[in-house]
Each structure stands twice: as C-alpha cells, then as structure tokens.
Amino acid sequence: MKHIxxxxxxxxxxxxxxxxxxxxxxNVSLALGGLRNTGLWGGGHPFDVQIRRVxxxxxxxxxxxxxxxxxxxxxxxxxxxxxxxxxxxxxKTGDVFYQPPGEAHQLINSGTADLEVLIIxxxxxxxxxxxxxxxxxxxxxxxxxxxxxxxxxxxxxxxxPSPGNAPYQPAPGATQPVFxxxxxxxxxxxDLSWGKFDSPGMKFRGESKALSEAxxxxxxxxxxxGGHPFDLELGRLxxxxxxxxxxxxxxxxxxxxxxxxxxxxRTAEGLTPVTAGDVVLxPPGEAHQxxxxxxxxxxxxxVADNPTLDVSHYPDSNxxxxxxxxxFFRAADASYWEGEE
Numbered sequence: 001m002k003h004i005x006x007x008x009x010x011x012x013x014x015x016x017x018x019x020x021x022x023x024x025x026x027n028v029s030l031a032l033g034g035l036r037n038t039g040l041w042g043g044g045h046p047f048d049v050q051i052r053r054v055x056x057x058x059x060x061x062x063x064x065x066x067x068x069x070x071x072x073x074x075x076x077x078x079x080x081x082x083x084x085x086x087x088x089x090x091x092k093t094g095d096v097f098y099q100p101p102g103e104a105h106q107l108i109n110s111g112t113a114d115l116e117v118l119i120i121x122x123x124x125x126x127x128x129x130x131x132x133x134x135x136x137x138x139x140x141x142x143x144x145x146x147x148x149x150x151x152x153x154x155x156x157x158x159x160x161p162s163p164g165n166a167p168y169q170p171a172p173g174a175t176q177p178v179f180x181x182x183x184x185x186x187x188x189x190x191d192l193s194w195g196k197f198d199s200p201g202m203k204f205r206g207e208s209k210a211l212s213e214a215x216x217x218x219x220x221x222x223x224x225x226g227g228h229p230f231d232l233e234l235g236r237l238x239x240x241x242x243x244x245x246x247x248x249x250x251x252x253x254x255x256x257x258x259x260x261x262x263x264x265x266r267t268a269e270g271l272t273p274v275t276a277g278d279v280v281l282x283p284p285g286e287a288h289q290x291x292x293x294x295x296x297x298x299x300x301x302x303v304a305d306n307p308t309l310d311v312s313h314y315p316d317s318n319x320x321x322x323x324x325x326x327x328f329f330r331a332a333d334a335s336y337w338e339g340e341e
Contacts, residue, residue: 001267001288002032002281003274011053022058026051032255032281037140039123045281046253046305047230048121051076054109060117064131064138065104068124070229072098072212074189074301076118079111084182097186098215098228103179104132118257120303122229180216187214189234204244206237220323222306233302237263237292247314247321248287251307255281259301262294287315 009031011024028049030036038044052060063083075095082089082097083106090110091097099105109115129138138145192214194207211232213219221227237243246266256265258278265272265280266289274280274290282288292298312321321328 001265001269001272001286002283003265003272004028004031004279006051006277006279019058021061022055023060024053026053028257028279032279037123037127039125041125044123046123047255047303048123049255049257049303050119052117052119054078054080054107054115054117056109056112056114059106059108061106062131063104063106063133064129066099066101067126067128067130068101069127070098070100070122070223071105072096072120072228072230072232073107074118074120074211074232076116078109078113078115080115080117081108081110082106082182082186083108085179087182089182089186091186092188094189095186096189096211096215096232097182098212098217099185100179104130118301120230120232122223122305185215187211194236203242205241206235206243208236209234220306222308227306229306231302231304231306235300235302237261237290237298237300239292239295239297242289242291244289245314246287246289246316247312249282249284250311250313251284252310253281253283253305254288255279255303256290257301257303259299261292261296261298263290263298264293265290287313 006026006028009026009028011026013022013024015022027036028051029045029047032045034048035042035044037048040046054060073091073096075091075093077093079093080091082091084099085104091107107115107117127140129140130136131138136145136147189209189211192209192211194209196207198205210219211234212228212230217228217231218226219231223229235243256274256279258274258276260276262273262275265274267282268287272280273293290298290300310323313319314321319328319330
C-alpha cells in the first residue's frame with residue numbers, strides 16, 4: 001500500500017513570465033509513485049491526482065482543449081470562474097465539474113483569497129492540446145508546441161517544400177464536437193443527498209455521494225460506453241463501522257483521500273492508522289479494507305479507474321465477485337472439458 005500525508009508534500013510554484021498563469025502544485029500521484037504524464041502502459045497510474053492553489057486574479061493554465069485527456073475538478077476552497085467555449089461559469093467551494101476531451105476550458109481565480117482545487121485526469125498514451133487564444137498546438141509526447149502551416153500529405157516527400165504557404169485554416173464546414181452544457185456537468189456537493197448502504201449484520205455501514213454519476217457518468221462503465229475514465233465518490237462512515245469487506249481487485253485501482261476523522265486501513269501487511277490529510281493507493285491485487293476507529297464520522301474521497309472488466313476476491317469469506325454481470329460466487333474446481341462432452 002502506498003501511503004502519504006498531504007502536509008508532508010512539497011508545493012511547486014508554476015508561473016508564466018507575467019504571472020497571468022500562476023499556481024502552486026501539490027502532485028499527489030507523483031508522491032505515490034506515479035510517473036508524470038504516464039499511464040499503466042508506461043509503468044504509471046491510470047489516473048493523475050494533484051491539488052492546485054491559485055492566487056487571486058491568476059489562471060491555472062491557458063485556455064486549451066485536450067484531444068484525448070479527461071479532467072475532473074473539485075473546488076476545495078475559494079471562488080473562481082470556468083471559461084468554457086465562449087461562456088464563463090462561476091464555481092465555489094464544494095463544486096465539482098467535468099471537462100471532456102475536445103472542449104476548450106480554463107479555470108481562473110476570480111475571488112479575493114486563494115482558490116484551491118483537486119484535479120483528477122486520466123493518462124492517455126497520446127494527447128494533443130489546442131490553444132485557441134494563441135492558435136498553437138502542443139503534443140505530448142514529445143512535449144513540443146507549434147503553429148500549423150497547411151500542406152499536402154506528400155509535400156516535401158519527393159520535392160523541396162514550396163515557400164510562402166498560407167497559415168493553416170480549418171476546412172469550411174468541418175464538424176465540431178457537441179458537448180452537454182457545463183451546467184449538466186457541474187454539481188455542488190452540498191446539493192447532493194447521501195445514499196445509505198449497510199449489511200444485514202450492520203458490520204458494514206455508511207453513506208456516499210456518487211459525484212461522477214451526478215455529472216453524467218454511468219456507474220462502473222468505462223469511457224466510450226457512457227462512463228468516465230475514472231469515478232469519484234465522497235464517502236462517510238460512522239464510528240465503529242467498515243466501508244467494505246476485506247477484498248482485492250484484479251484490475252481496478254483505488255485511491256482514498258481522507259478528509260476528516262480517524263480510521264484504520266487493513267492490508268496483508270497489517271493495520272495502518274489514517275487521519276485527515278492521509279492518502280492511500282491500492283493497486284490491483286492488494287487486499288484492503290478501512291474502518292472508522294475514531295469518535296466522529298470518517299469522511300473520504302474515493303477515486304477509482306473504470307476497467308472494462310474487473311474481478312474481486314474476498315479472502316475472509318473465500319468468495320469472488322465479477323462486475324459484469326454483477327455476481328458473487330465461490331469457486332468449485334472443474335476441468336476445462338468438464339460438461340462439454
């Protein structure tokens with residue numbers, strides 16, 4: 001289990017020459033062993049988590065859209081403005097909003113105090129950004145920024161390029177992606193009701209707010225099939241209760257950010273106490289469980305990726321679970337050809 005505490009992390013200052021773009025970045029995923037801009041395909045994590053603190057009047061980054069990357073924002077403190085297309089939308093503490101690939105966006109601190117935001121992004125193998133205000137592009141990899149000059153596919157391949165090409169212009173009538181209004185992809189945590197869950201014997205009991213579902217994602221559904229590349233939930237456990245049985249995932253990654261209260265995380269290595277500011281990451285194959293061992297509620301954020309298929313194992317009860325179809329079972333030994341002939 002990867003385990004860090006937010007207070008121990010370094011805040012890196014990021015700024016443009018004029019400080020129009022200025023923020024302090026606490027990169028949670030790098031502290032947990034992730035690799036910058038690298039997903040599972042390169043030895044990194046399936047999602048990237050960071051906290052940005054933005055001074056009044058500054059923007060996090062230029063107005064831009066991603067070709068492949070999805071981003072989800074949780075406003076932890078302060079007030080800001082989200083610029084989307086030709087519109088602007090106010091955001092405040094507790095607001096959650098989602099930015100899909102292809103939509104230009106920018107977050108600006110329009111308040112009088114620091115704006116602090118939790119940012120979750122997936123890590124696609126290839127991504128490109130377009131910056132409408134400056135008409136330039138960026139590629140990751142190889143980490144290059146450029147402006148396009150239109151040319152033919154074979155231009156320069158069998159003859160010297162022609163000088164004086166006109167600047168690139170999009171083809172007339174090019175199809176533009178259609179996005180749901182930001183108002184349908186933005187919610188306030190305070191406006192959502194708690195969904196309760198408990199087991200028959202009341203060993204497992206708690207409440208949750210399915211934040212990703214509230215902004216349009218389908219539960220346990222990967223991107224491209226109606227879901228997002230990651231899910232975000234806010235959970236709350238009363239004293240003495242566990243949030244789930246001791247279990248491991250074959251494919252899914254889970255990251256917990258503990259917001260308030262005191263608890264214990266159980267893994268095969270033993271018990272680890274956690275409190276507000278602690279962050280733990282469980283990769284596939286690691287059995288885990290958390291319990292509220294304090295005197296007040298244990299509040300936490302859960303970030304999980306959405307693999308196409310996942311299988312869970314429950315060591316305490318020796319059973320298995322599969323996401324699709326949603327079934328639980330115990331395995332009885334059988335041979336490959338049994339029942340086939």
